[in-house]
Amino acid sequence: MISLPFIVSLLIIAVLLFWPDVGVVARWREARRRALRVRREDALKHVLKCEVNGQVPTLNSVAGALHIRDGKAAELLADMEAHGLVTLGEGRLRLRQPGRELALHVVRAHRLWESYLAEQTGVAEAKWHHLAERKEHQLSPEDTIALAARLGNPLQDPHGDTIPAEGADLPADIGQPLNAAPLDTPVLISHIEDEPEAVYKQIQALGLRPGVKACIFSKENGCIRFWADGREHVLTPILANNLTYVPLPGTTPEDLFDEEFLSELQAGERARMLGLSTACRGAERRRLLDLGFVPGTMIEVDLVSPAGDPTAYRVRGTVIALRREQARLIRIGNRETIPMETAAR
Amino acid sequence: MPGDVHEHLVEAIYADAARIADRAVSRPGHQARPTLDRALDHVLTSRIWGFPIMLLLFALMFWLTIIGSNVPSGWIADLLVGKFWPLLRQAASGLPWWLSGLLVDGMYLSTAWVISVMLPPMAIFFPMFTLLEDFGYLPRVAFNLDRAFKKVGAHGKQSMSLMMGFGCNAAGVVAARIIDSPRERLIAIITNNFSLCNGRWPTQILIATLFIGSLVPAHWAGLVSAGAVTAVALLGIGFTLAVSWGLSRTVLRGEVSAFSLELPPYRPPRFWQTLYTSLIDRTVFVLWRAVVFAVPAGAAIWLSANLHVNGVTLAQFLMQYMDPVGVVLGLNGVILLAYIVAIPANEIVIPTVLMLTVLVTGNQGVGEGAGVMFELDSPEATKNLLQAGGWTLLTAVNLMLFSLLHNPCSTTIYTIYKETGSVKWTTVAALLPLVLGFAVTFGVATVWRFLG
Numbered sequence: 001m002i003s004l005p006f007i008v009s010l011l012i013i014a015v016l017l018f019w020p021d022v023g024v025v026a027r028w029r030e031a032r033r034r035a036l037r038v039r040r041e042d043a044l045k046h047v048l049k050c051e052v053n054g055q056v057p058t059l060n061s062v063a064g065a066l067h068i069r070d071g072k073a074a075e076l077l078a079d080m081e082a083h084g085l086v087t088l089g090e091g092r093l094r095l096r097q098p099g100r101e102l103a104l105h106v107v108r109a110h111r112l113w114e115s116y117l118a119e120q121t122g123v124a125e126a127k128w129h130h131l132a133e134r135k136e137h138q139l140s141p142e143d144t145i146a147l148a149a150r151l152g153n154p155l156q157d158p159h160g161d162t163i164p165a166e167g168a169d170l171p172a173d174i175g176q177p178l179n180a181a182p183l184d185t186p187v188l189i190s191h192i193e194d195e196p197e198a199v200y201k202q203i204q205a206l207g208l209r210p211g212v213k214a215c216i217f218s219k220e221n222g223c224i225r226f227w228a229d230g231r232e233h234v235l236t237p238i239l240a241n242n243l244t245y246v247p248l249p250g251t252t253p254e255d256l257f258d259e260e261f262l263s264e265l266q267a268g269e270r271a272r273m274l275g276l277s278t279a280c281r282g283a284e285r286r287r288l289l290d291l292g293f294v295p296g297t298m299i300e301v302d303l304v305s306p307a308g309d310p311t312a313y314r315v316r317g318t319v320i321a322l323r324r325e326q327a328r329l330i331r332i333g334n335r336e337t338i339p340m341e342t343a344a345r
Numbered sequence: 346m347p348g349d350v351h352e353h354l355v356e357a358i359y360a361d362a363a364r365i366a367d368r369a370v371s372r373p374g375h376q377a378r379p380t381l382d383r384a385l386d387h388v389l390t391s392r393i394w395g396f397p398i399m400l401l402l403f404a405l406m407f408w409l410t411i412i413g414s415n416v417p418s419g420w421i422a423d424l425l426v427g428k429f430w431p432l433l434r435q436a437a438s439g440l441p442w443w444l445s446g447l448l449v450d451g452m453y454l455s456t457a458w459v460i461s462v463m464l465p466p467m468a469i470f471f472p473m474f475t476l477l478e479d480f481g482y483l484p485r486v487a488f489n490l491d492r493a494f495k496k497v498g499a500h501g502k503q504s505m506s507l508m509m510g511f512g513c514n515a516a517g518v519v520a521a522r523i524i525d526s527p528r529e530r531l532i533a534i535i536t537n538n539f540s541l542c543n544g545r546w547p548t549q550i551l552i553a554t555l556f557i558g559s560l561v562p563a564h565w566a567g568l569v570s571a572g573a574v575t576a577v578a579l580l581g582i583g584f585t586l587a588v589s590w591g592l593s594r595t596v597l598r599g600e601v602s603a604f605s606l607e608l609p610p611y612r613p614p615r616f617w618q619t620l621y622t623s624l625i626d627r628t629v630f631v632l633w634r635a636v637v638f639a640v641p642a643g644a645a646i647w648l649s650a651n652l653h654v655n656g657v658t659l660a661q662f663l664m665q666y667m668d669p670v671g672v673v674l675g676l677n678g679v680i681l682l683a684y685i686v687a688i689p690a691n692e693i694v695i696p697t698v699l700m701l702t703v704l705v706t707g708n709q710g711v712g713e714g715a716g717v718m719f720e721l722d723s724p725e726a727t728k729n730l731l732q733a734g735g736w737t738l739l740t741a742v743n744l745m746l747f748s749l750l751h752n753p754c755s756t757t758i759y760t761i762y763k764e765t766g767s768v769k770w771t772t773v774a775a776l777l778p779l780v781l782g783f784a785v786t787f788g789v790a791t792v793w794r795f796l797g
Contacts, residue, residue, distance in 0.1 A: 124598070124599045276352075283525075283603070284603035285352075287603060287605055288603075288605065289352060289355040289356075290355065291605060291607075292359065294355055294356045294359045294360075295356060296356075296359075296360070297359075302386075302608075303386055303387070303390050303488070303608070304390075305390060305395075305488050305489055305491060305492060306390060306391065306392045306393075306395035306396060306489055307489070307490075307491070307492030307493070308492065309491070309492050309495070310488065310491050310492075310501070310604065310606070312390075312488065312608050318607060318609075319607065319608040319609075319610075320605055320606065320607050320608070321484075321488050321491070321604075321605065321606040321607075321608055322604065322605055323491065323495060323501075323603075323604045325603075326603055326604065326605065
């Protein structure tokens with residue numbers, strides 16, 4: 001004899017398990033479907049990046065990029081071929097048109113989301129890549145168009161990568177690793193690889209960003225020494241490998257060494273502002289611009305905090321205090337001592 | 346280049362504005378700031394005088410608040426407790442005893458206490474603070490202190506919400522709005538409770554006077570007890586910095602956000618306007634919230650002293666349970682229970698402690714009956730009563746520490762919830778100081794007993 005409570009509990013369990021959309025089984029299947037989609041899109045992205053950079057994508061490279069076993073990668077690629085996303089004909093892995101479009105969309109969504117995080121949120125820089133890795137699979141093409149419009153259709157993401165325009169192709173990565181840069185020649189840091197995170201964090205902590213001008217003056221004892229943003233930096237070759245440069249014709253090393261920054265300005269001195277470093281961006285950059293830190297402005301030191309930092313600067317008739325980290329981002333020139341009778345008045 | 350369009354726009358706007366201004370505005374003399382402003386700034390932010398002036402100014406402000414609020418507090422207490430309360434009791438004499446007790450002795454009296462203790466200091470402190478703000482001094486304080494806050498990963502403007510917290514933590518939490526970065530704002534909100542608010546100053550001052558000032562000869566007593574209170578307040582600032590440091594390295598890790606602070610020229614404050622707005626915006630606002638929470642607390646206190654469980658009152662029943670914990674912490678059950686019923690407003694801690702002590706010791710001839718809050722006329726009488734309740738120097742020291750380190754009052758908790766919109770962070774802000782308080786009092790009690 002089966003008791004009533006037993007049947008009732010059985011029923012409840014069955015409902016919890018099999019209820020459409022919210023039941024355990026439905027949720028589990030949904031999660032599996034999503035995981036498959038993420039893997040598929042990541043694989044497409046990998047193949048696309050290989051294609052534009054002239055590398056040959058293989059089953060092994062897909063497995064490596066996605067951190068999955070070869071057998072699983074083979075299964076995934078077979079599934080993608082069945083869906084018309086890639087072709088394995090002639091023994092080569094290649095994108096088909098629908099696959100290319102999807103891959104381009106994912107790359108675009110990723111880079112746009114990173115730009116969004118950089119420009120409009122206070123999310124820590126080291127988290128951008130990881131968050132964008134997740135978000136890229138959730139944004140629809142309409143979402144990305146709206147996002148791009150909101151950001152003012154940016155051309156580059158915060159790492160210096162090109163954001164492909166809607167319907168446009170992905171250009172090949174330009175530039176070479178900083179390790180290979182010639183000595184005593186100014187170069188422009190064009191890209192900073194955001195993986196692995198630990199390495200990226202170290203580079204970021206040094207204040208190095210795409211758009212910074214650098215000049216290597218020594219590569220000895222396993223250290224690369226270079227000048228950038230008015231300071232000397234030292235990187236190990238492993239770290240420097242994650243930085244990419246493009247040549248900077250028409251600039252001499254002296255131009256770089258002679259660059260001066262607001263943090264160097266002493267009490268009783270004034271200077272003309274030349275520009276904001278590219279390392280300063282997002283809300284911080286806009287704030288400084290809004291406060292009147294625009295090229296051509298005369299800036300003078302007004303007060304120094306009793307603790308030595310921050311320093312208050314007089315800009316366009318107002319007094320604004322900045323921490324040393326901010327002042328270091330403002331390039332100045334024509335540094336001079338304020339004549340005594342002006343200062344006294 | 347990031348932000349290209351925006352940048353060019355801003356540059357163009359500034360270039361235009363500069364051209365127009367050059368044509369239209371003449372600057373007689375020079376465009377330098379007035380000499381007085383500069384001289385003042387050079388003193389107020391100087392390497393030598395910057396910090397001492399700051400300390401003195403705030404010490405003066407607290408001193409004026411403490412001294413100045415004594416007399417009006419007495420007046421209000423006289424009026425609300427001395428005059429109205431007997432009248433209300435008479436008027437309610439027709440009601441059943443439990444209803445009149447609940448309404449008049451519980452709800453009315455606790456509200457009256459809160460108003461008489463809170464209103465005068467707030468009405469003195471907030472306008473003074475607003476006048477300083479109006480004058481333009483507060484940005485200089487943030488300027489002076491920024492380095493310390495930067496070191497612990499917090500925002501320089503946190504110093505302003507911290508000082509606001511010395512008046513009232515709820516107001517301090519609201520003041521944290523001036524910090525843009527959500528991470529640093531949360532740090533400022535969570536640590537604001539370490540600023541000794543005016544609801545806790547009376548407790549500190551009374552206990553320091555009774556137990557610490559009495560350790561030294563009479564002519565030193567005032568200075569020593571004032572020193573003890575200042576030490577506790579400075580300890581609070583130490584905790585603010587330490588906890589900010591801890592938070593910004595663990596759960597609230599992140600980059601130190603950009604800091605830019607405008608130092609406006611000094612202005613003569615608009616006295617009457619400031620007085621009016623600070624009374625309306627801050628004092629009445631904070632007082633109203635406190636009253637809203639004091640009414641149910643009064644009911645709870647009265648009920649706990651008049652409801653009986655197994656032959657003893659609920660309050661005694663609860664204290665029996667809490668006493669062992671309290672003793673381990675170097676406190677006692679009375680204090681712990683008082684802090685539970687005083688969650689709505691820290692001001693009622695001392696009246697509640699006295700009432701509960703009478704209940705426990707069975708001391709006759711003081712107070713007005715079970716569940717009725719009161720304050721004794723003379724400090725000696727208070728001290729005798731407390732010593733009859735088993736208080737020692739350790740109890741006093743730990744009460745001062747616990748008064749600094751315990752959960753914020755319900756008004757502040759509610760404000761934190763309103764400001765953060767997060768149950769999680771509200772819980773953290775409420776429990777973190779309490780856990781610290783238990784740890785610190787336990788540590789002090791253990792060391793004390795080991796040495797003594």
